[in-house]
Amino acid sequence: MTLIPETIRALPRLRQVxxxxxxxPSWTASWLQxxxxxxxxxxxxxxxxxxxxxxxFWEYDRTGIYAAFTLDNYRDLLTTPATIRVYVSSLxxxxxxxxxxxxxxxxxxxxxxxxxxxxxxxxxxxxxCAIPFWTSxxxxxxxxxPFLGRNGAFNQMLIGAGITSQPLEFLLFSNFAVVVxxxxxxxxxxxxxxxxxxxxxxxxxxxAARDAGASRWxxxxxxxxxxxxxxxxxxxxxxxxxxxxxxxxxKAMSGGQSASIVSALATEIQAMQYPPAAANxxxxxxxxxxxxxxxxxxxxxxxxxxx
Amino acid sequence: xxxGGQSYSPGIGTGxxxxxxxxxxxxxxxxLFLYGPMLVMYTLSFQGLxxxxxxxxxxxxxxxFEDIVKPDQMANIPVSFGRSVALASIVSLLxxxxxxxxxxxxxxRFPGSGLLFYLAVASLVMPSLLVGFGIGLGFKALGWKxxxxxSALGAQLTWTLPFGLFxxxxxxxxxxxxxxxxxxxxGASPWQRFRYVTLPILLPGIIGVGMGAFxxxxxxxxRTTLVIGERNTLPLEIYALISxxxxxxxxxxxxxxxxxxxxxxxxxxxxxxHIQKRRAGAGISK
Numbered sequence: 001m002t003l004i005p006e007t008i009r010a011l012p013r014l015r016q017v018x019x020x021x022x023x024x025p026s027w028t029a030s031w032l033q034x035x036x037x038x039x040x041x042x043x044x045x046x047x048x049x050x051x052x053x054x055x056x057f058w059e060y061d062r063t064g065i066y067a068a069f070t071l072d073n074y075r076d077l078l079t080t081p082a083t084i085r086v087y088v089s090s091l092x093x094x095x096x097x098x099x100x101x102x103x104x105x106x107x108x109x110x111x112x113x114x115x116x117x118x119x120x121x122x123x124x125x126x127x128x129c130a131i132p133f134w135t136s137x138x139x140x141x142x143x144x145x146p147f148l149g150r151n152g153a154f155n156q157m158l159i160g161a162g163i164t165s166q167p168l169e170f171l172l173f174s175n176f177a178v179v180v181x182x183x184x185x186x187x188x189x190x191x192x193x194x195x196x197x198x199x200x201x202x203x204x205x206x207x208a209a210r211d212a213g214a215s216r217w218x219x220x221x222x223x224x225x226x227x228x229x230x231x232x233x234x235x236x237x238x239x240x241x242x243x244x245x246x247x248x249x250x251k252a253m254s255g256g257q258s259a260s261i262v263s264a265l266a267t268e269i270q271a272m273q274y275p276p277a278a279a280n281x282x283x284x285x286x287x288x289x290x291x292x293x294x295x296x297x298x299x300x301x302x303x304x305x306x307x
Numbered sequence: 308x309x310x311g312g313q314s315y316s317p318g319i320g321t322g323x324x325x326x327x328x329x330x331x332x333x334x335x336x337x338x339l340f341l342y343g344p345m346l347v348m349y350t351l352s353f354q355g356l357x358x359x360x361x362x363x364x365x366x367x368x369x370x371x372f373e374d375i376v377k378p379d380q381m382a383n384i385p386v387s388f389g390r391s392v393a394l395a396s397i398v399s400l401l402x403x404x405x406x407x408x409x410x411x412x413x414x415x416r417f418p419g420s421g422l423l424f425y426l427a428v429a430s431l432v433m434p435s436l437l438v439g440f441g442i443g444l445g446f447k448a449l450g451w452k453x454x455x456x457x458s459a460l461g462a463q464l465t466w467t468l469p470f471g472l473f474x475x476x477x478x479x480x481x482x483x484x485x486x487x488x489x490x491x492x493x494g495a496s497p498w499q500r501f502r503y504v505t506l507p508i509l510l511p512g513i514i515g516v517g518m519g520a521f522x523x524x525x526x527x528x529x530r531t532t533l534v535i536g537e538r539n540t541l542p543l544e545i546y547a548l549i550s551x552x553x554x555x556x557x558x559x560x561x562x563x564x565x566x567x568x569x570x571x572x573x574x575x576x577x578x579x580x581h582i583q584k585r586r587a588g589a590g591i592s593k
Contacts (some may be wrong), residue, residue, distance in 0.1 A: 030420075033412035036405040037468055038423055044461040045430045048441025055444060108337060111330035115323075125334070132341050134568040136526045138545055139561035143348040146361045146558075153347045153362060184340065196477075216324070237432060245434030247529060252549070262436050262529075269440060269533065278444075281437045292432050302424050 049285075056278035065274050073279035082264075083280075087287070090261050093175075093250075094243040097182040101239050102232065104183070105190025109231070110224070112191075113198040126195075133188050141181050141252050148172040148180070173255025181249050186242050190235035197231030198224070233299045237292050244288050345565070352558035360553050371559035382544045384560060390455060391541040395524040397456070398463050402471040402520035405464075407513055410475025411505070414484075431469040435529035438465050443533045458534035463527050467520040474519060478512030511579045518575045522568075 059068045077083050108129070116122045132140060147153050148171040155167040170176055201224065209219045225232075247262035261284050268277035351358075355366025375384045413420060430438070439462050446453050453459070486508060490500040506513075528542040535543055541564075548557060 027415070027417035030412040030415055030417035033408040034417075034420075034423060037409040037472065038419075038426075040405065040461070040464050040468055041423070041426045041430055044442055045433070045438060045465045046426060048438065048445045049433070051444050051448065052437070052441045104333075104337060107330055107333055111327075111334050115327050115330055128338060129341070131569075131572075132345060134522055134572060135345070135561065135565045136528075136542055136545070138526075138528060138542055138549070139348070139557070139564065140345070142549060142557060143344040143561060146351050147344040147347045149361050151361050151363070153343070156362065184344070187337070216326070241432040241434070245436065245529065247436060248546075262434055265440075266436060269443075274444065277440065281434075281440060284434055285437065288432060288434065289429075292428075302421070 052278040052281050055274055056282045058275045058278075060273060060275045073276045074283075077276060077279050077283060086259050086261050086264055089258050090244060093178060093182065093258075093260075094240050096179055097186065097243050098236060098239055100179070100183050101187045101190045102236065104187050105194050105235055106228075106232070108187075109191050109195035109198055109228075113195055129188055129191060137185055138248060140185060141249055144177065144181055144184070144253065145172065148177055173253065175254060175258060177253040177255075178250055178258065181253050182243055182246070185249070186239045189238040189242065193234035193238070194228055194231035197228040201227050230299045233295050237295050240291060240295070241288055244284070244291075348558045349562050349565075351555055352562040354555040354558075358555065360555055360557070371555045372563070374554075374556045375559055375563065382548045384541070384544060387539050387541045387544040390538055391525055394455060394460060394463070394540060395521045397460060398467055398524035399517045399521040401464060402467040403513055403517045406468055406471030406475050406516060407509070409472055410479050413472075413476065414479060427469040427472050430465045431473075433465075435466070435527075436533065438462055439530045439533035446534065452536060453534045454536040455538045455540070458536065459531045459540070462530040462534050463524045466527060466530055467523050470523060471516045471520055474516045475512070478509055478516070481512075482508060511582055514575060514579055518572070521571070 055065065056073055057069050057071070059066045059070050059072070112122055112125055116125060145152075149155070150167050150169065150172070152172065154171060155164075158164045159167065205223055205227070206219055209223050214222070245262055247260050247266055250258055250260040251263050261280070265277050265280045265284070268274075268280065350364070351360065351362070352371055353367050353369065354360075354364060354371060355368050356370050358365035409423075413424075442458050442462050443453060446458050451457070482505075486504050487500055490504045495504070526542060527540075528546065531540060532543055532546075539547065545557070545560060
């Protein structure tokens with residue numbers, strides 16, 4: 001009852017207000033603008049993720065899966081030596097590839113941003129790096145086979161140059177081939193973010209360091225590297241998650257010598273063993289999430305991106 | 308001597324430091340590393356009729372290109388190519404619409420903005436196959452059939468939308484809000500302001516987002532494979548081919564798709580340069 005007088009008092013004020021400024025909270029428009037994106041991410045990413053987390057606790061047998069709580073899927077997974085082996089193998093690929101792409105990516109970005117003087121040349125060189133990225137990853141992977149194979153282009157070059165008399169056997173279908181393919185596929189993911197960070201560095205800072213007598217090495221270590229850590233962190237996250245999530249390259253290039261976490265998981269999914277596959281997925285997600293969280297501690301990614 | 312150039316160049320006016328030559332060499336080697344296998348692949352796609360997937364070349368022919376379009380192959384490349392282009396076009400349009408709207412919204416903080424941001428990050432770093440696994444389980448639980456334009460489209464959007472959103476952050480960061488305020492002061496309605504001020508200024512960035520989303524979708528494999536249903540996209544068809552047989556036709560497909568990418572990229576860049584040139588002519592800077 002006491003509401004009525006208040007409503008009446010509010011009425012004249014409402015009438016004065018123009019239609020677009022109806023007294024909605026100021027963020028209503030923002031919510032409307034993000035709603036399609038939010039809907040897709042919730043319906044097609046968040047809910048399915050929750051679903052496989054739930055299924056990972058379910059029971060299964062040859063005929064189907066059952067909504068009954070069990071920890072067996074996790075126990076089986078974590079007590080299998082193969083699990084540990086495949087995690088160690090994937091993680092060591094990730095670390096090696098990360099180190100190589102970081103070295104290449106940082107140096108290439110540094111070259112493009114600081115050493116190339118003409119911006120037209122810089123654009124062309126950037127495009128040269130990016131063009132192979134527009135060809136399917138599967139095709140770029142198999143393109144290595146005739147290059148690295150026993151009678152491949154690389155072996156023939158080596159023999160032609162007299163460096164070796166026998167073709168090298170370890171080049172293809174080996175861990176070496178896997179690393180080479182990853183580096184080929186993912187280096188650009190490192191170059192892009194680092195170049196973006198380097199381009200934002202105020203040249204005055206570097207001038208100041210030089211005027212204060214810093215050597216080129218000290219400028220690099222104490223000015224440029226700290227100011228590009230956002231790019232380094234972003235590139236590292238992209239490369240790391242791509243390697244951990246891969247299941248084609250290892251399958252195609254290792255010749256069956258190594259497995260990846262995801263290719264093991266795909267085998268379980270094809271065999272319709274959803275609960276153990278889901279448990280495997282949960283463990284992988286937790287693992288990747290921890291690594292990404294560690295890398296994001298280096299830098300406030302949101303602040304850097306949204307600003 | 309020029310002072311205050313655009314970017315810091317070590318040792319300007321004193322000749323190039325040794326690091327320039329070291330890095331230039333590294334860059335050159337990197338380009339060789341990038342293009343070497345591609346060139347080998349282009350060459351082998353012209354392999355003679357009796358040649359295989361490795362060297363030596365046994366003659367020269369275009370028979371592998373003809374094989375692509377020949378009917379009753381194990382894989383139907385032309386049809387799956389058409390599907391891939393259709394899917395990538397839809398994904399690209401939806402990504403533009405959704406991420407431009409969201410990118411503009413993220414200029415202000417709003418309740419839930421942090422949560423949504425981290426949801427996008429999570430969707431980006433999630434191992435791709437697991438996204439398809441989750442969506443596949445969901446469709447199974449609801450009794451729906453997975454298909455090209457439902458589950459596969461959705462799976463690809465979880466990949467292209469975060470990319471689109473983060474690219475829009477970069478585009479929007481460079482946008483000077485004074486133009487919008489000027490439009491307001493001149494009495495533009497919110498729609499007029501968006502249509503005639505914000506949109507044209509952001510257009511090159513938006514085309515970039517669309518092109519990126521198209522490429523990501525067109526190449527996407529791991530998110531799509533578990534939820535595609537019965538109508539394969541091109542990468543899935545290629546994958547099936549690799550596991551069943553290997554012939555230089557695979558390389559011919561690679562050569563053709565690279566040529567097609569070049570065409571699309573060339574047209575897009577031409578469009579962007581055209582817009583920028585027109586804009587420079589009209590005296591509007593970014």
